Amino acid sequence: MxxxxxxxxxxxxxxxxxxxxxxxxxxxxxxxxxxxxxxxxxxxxxxxxxxxxxxxxxxxxxxxxxxxxxxxxxxxxxxxxxxxxxxxxxxxxxxxxxxxxxxxxxxxxxxxxxxxxxxxxxxxxxxxxxxxxxxxxxxxxxxxxxxxxxxxxxxxxxxxxxxxxxxxxxxxxxxxxxxxxxxxxxxxxxxxxxxxxxxxxxxxxxxxxxxxxxxxxxxxxSDPAMVRQFGLREAGAVLPAEIACHHADGLTELAISGGRLFLPRMEQPAGAHTRVRILAHDVIVADRAPQGLSALNVLPGEVIALREGQGPGMIVQIQCGADRLLARITRRSAEALALAPGRKVHAVIKSVSIARTDVAAG
Incomplete structure (x- = not known):
């Protein structure tokens, strides 16, 4: 209907x-x-x-x-x-x-x-x-x-x-x-x-x-053109996911199209489908796979769009598998990394930065 x-x-x-x-x-x-x-x-x-x-x-x-x-x-x-x-x-x-x-x-x-x-x-x-x-x-x-x-x-x-x-x-x-x-x-x-x-x-x-x-x-x-509508603090992306397993150290492992995500333990059983909201200001962009970081979530991807704001910041849209992430960074960082559509990058996300209220059922 x-x-x-x-x-x-x-x-x-x-x-x-x-x-x-x-x-x-x-x-x-x-x-x-x-x-x-x-x-x-x-x-x-x-x-x-x-x-x-x-x-x-x-x-x-x-x-x-x-x-x-x-x-x-x-x-x-x-x-x-x-x-x-x-x-x-x-x-x-x-x-x-x-x-x-x-x-x-x-x-x-x-x-x-x-x-x-x-x-x-x-x-x-x-x-x-x-x-x-x-x-x-x-x-x-x-x-x-x-x-x-x-x-x-x-x-x-x-x-x-x-x-x-x-x-x-x-x-x-x-x-x-x-x-x-x-x-x-x-x-x-x-x-x-x-x-x-x-x-x-x-x-x-x-x-x-x-x-x-x-x-x-x-x-x-996840459309960069909609950031003005949603506001910079609320800009982000929603990723469909499946709960792969729960680990003894209190983390839940999620399977997404672009890899794996580790989040604080979730109540849904393994095999359940869920959605995760990842805010743009919680994503760090690296030009190569980082080493020696405490962050557990590192997703390989490709830059598909960049959108400048009125201030020193900009929004980068990254294709990770079938999903699209947004990252909020400065123009200076974008220039230092030579970011442009087609550039291979890695998106780094801290597990604890994803709030429980940003994890949905279904």
Whole structure:
């Protein structure tokens, strides 16, 4: 099931004019505040009628200005999760969850209460009221309520924005499970690169109402041209990996297309698939295989692009196997190493520089 969006809508100061496709998995709409993300997701939900265009889910039009089609919200069968849980304070968690079942079409197969409670870790919370829940727990209930309406797709408008870092770390694994087990396509609005790197399979980058880049997450996040959108501190790459084995000294060995990575011990079993986010400022570039270093991760590669910044730094894109890394170095270092497209190099990454929050499931 995929979502096709092609809409135009005026906003103060600019016009939203976007066209993209959201396939299965999580499609992240990324952009800074005011880029038009919420306008797009509200148009998909039916909460806003665009000036022109078409929105279709697996070929079925939800909105088509030229054909005068504009399905009302309840007929679109989309589950919407907002920034705050919007739970009913006088109802228990169980009652909030089953409220979503009222909107599920009769006779349509879908997850039941027990299955959703297990998926989102809500089993022991069912008899509590929202007032006794943490922010992360409230959002998990909101996810469950949306799931129990048996939607064709989930829409999430910055669902973690109101949570502190600890609550985000708590809830992200549940979102990964929801992505991997529900089978539902998810349109996920965010301006957090870390969230997008962990959850997204597809990324659509918006700026002033326009799509400036769209594609698989690994490609978009490692594109040097997108550094301005993501910010220098957040620039990096996402590498798919498989857990090869766990070592007795507390390290986990990962197999990636360009070699092996050693990280502090991970909880997933050997053979499990994962994704690792490596920030550009954690990568050192060497013109030959270094000797006598404490860093365990040294990946051979080839420079494929360089992008200068406004200051003394630059971004180097390096092909390592089938993956692409980004390294943030100074222009002086690039000149000293004679870096240019086609130059053979080695990327050096410290094991301890990769945070646990930058290692994802799936």
């Amino acid at each position: 995929s979502l096709q969006v092609e809409i135009t809508h005026p906003l103060p100061g600019f016009e939203v004019n976007v066209a993209f496709e959201a396939p299965g998995g999580v499609t992240a709409l990324f952009g800074q505040s005011g880029a038009g993300k919420t306008t797009v997701i509200n148009a998909v939900a039916g909460l806003l009628r665009p000036k022109a265009g078409r929105i279709a889910l697996s070929g079925e039009p939800l909105f088509d200005a030229s054909a005068r089609v504009n399905l009302p919200v309840h007929r679109r069968r989309l589950g919407y999760v907002f920034q705050d849980g919007r739970l009913f304070p006088h109802l228990s968690v169980r009652q909030n969850l089953t409220y979503g079942q009222r909107f599920a079409p009769r006779g349509l197969p879908g997850p039941g209460l027990d299955e959703v409670a297990d998926l989102l870790g809500l089993d022991r919370l069912l008899d509590r009221r929202p007032g006794a829940l943490s922010g992360g727990e409230k959002q998990r209930v909101a996810f469950g309520r949306a799931l129990l309406s048996h939607p064709r797709m989930l829409l999430m408008d910055e669902p973690l924005a109101a949570l502190d870092a600890a609550r985000k770390d708590e809830i992200l694994p549940y979102l990964e499970r929801l992505r991997d087990r529900s089978g539902l396509p998810i349109l996920y609005v965010s301006h957090s690169v870390a969230e997008v790197a962990r959850l997204a399979t597809t990324v659509v980058v918006l700026e002033a109402g326009q799509v400036v880049r769209a594609g698989p997450a690994e490609q978009v996040l």
